Amino acid sequence: xxxxxxxMSEHLTEIVKDGEEAHARAxxxxxxxxxxxxxTDTFYGLGADPxxxxxxxxxxxxxxxxxxxxxxxxxxxxxxxxxxMAERTRFFDLFSTKFWPGPLTLVVRARHDVPEELTAGTGxxxxxxxxxxxxxxxxxxxxxxLTATSANPSGMEPARTADMVHRYFPTGLALIVDGxxxxxxxxxxxLDVSRDDAISIVREGAxxxxxxxxxxxxxxxxx
Numbered sequence: 001x002x003x004x005x006x007x008m009s010e011h012l013t014e015i016v017k018d019g020e021e022a023h024a025r026a027x028x029x030x031x032x033x034x035x036x037x038x039x040t041d042t043f044y045g046l047g048a049d050p051x052x053x054x055x056x057x058x059x060x061x062x063x064x065x066x067x068x069x070x071x072x073x074x075x076x077x078x079x080x081x082x083x084x085m086a087e088r089t090r091f092f093d094l095f096s097t098k099f100w101p102g103p104l105t106l107v108v109r110a111r112h113d114v115p116e117e118l119t120a121g122t123g124x125x126x127x128x129x130x131x132x133x134x135x136x137x138x139x140x141x142x143x144x145x146l147t148a149t150s151a152n153p154s155g156m157e158p159a160r161t162a163d164m165v166h167r168y169f170p171t172g173l174a175l176i177v178d179g180x181x182x183x184x185x186x187x188x189x190x191l192d193v194s195r196d197d198a199i200s201i202v203r204e205g206a207x208x209x210x211x212x213x214x215x216x217x218x219x220x221x222x223x
Contacts, residue, residue, distance in 0.1 A: 036048070085109065101129045
């Protein structure tokens with residue numbers, strides 16, 4: 001057992017096949033401050049209400065990670081995403097139009113009411129609208145926004161199946177929504193678009209650097 005889970009509830013984590021029942025149970029769990037695991041458009045992630053600070057701290061305990069690292073969030077659609085944002089930069093509009101829905105996490109300035117557990121004191125938040133409709137549907141069922149930090153103890157490889165999540169966290173999760181095997185071999189690319197005058201690739205992943213550079217070049221030619 002992962003030592004980080006021993007301080008959590010000792011009930012055995014149940015795996016539930018993705019579908020209406022799983023969505024209903026996930027919605028109830030998230031609404032009451034629980035943490036779920038689910039297949040994102042890349043690997044499995046740990047999902048909770050991004051505005052519930054107790055749930056966010058539970059994620060850190062599960063992962064055995066300190067609170068000095070930000071937690072990214074997935075959104076069911078743009079309307080949900082903007083609930084976390086202080087402003088939209090021109091680069092946000094460019095890349096969200098080009099790559100959303102898709103495996104590109106955009107780092108933007110966070111609203112003042114976004115918990116520091118999400119931002120790690122940076123004042124920014126990473127958001128993406130996933131490419132897979134089933135993932136967006138789960139987020140929608142849970143209120144439109146879900147945390148999506150990788151479902152693994154700190155330092156371990158990302159979970160690619162529901163069974164792998166269960167081996168990592170046999171207790172401590174409200175449920176694991178089984179969406180099958182990981183859809184991609186790479187995590188999402190993380191792109192900082194919080195400024196109007198520059199962008200920064202924080203992590204290169206499923207969206208290649210060349211695609212980002214291509215979008216910039218195309219936008220420059222069109223302007």
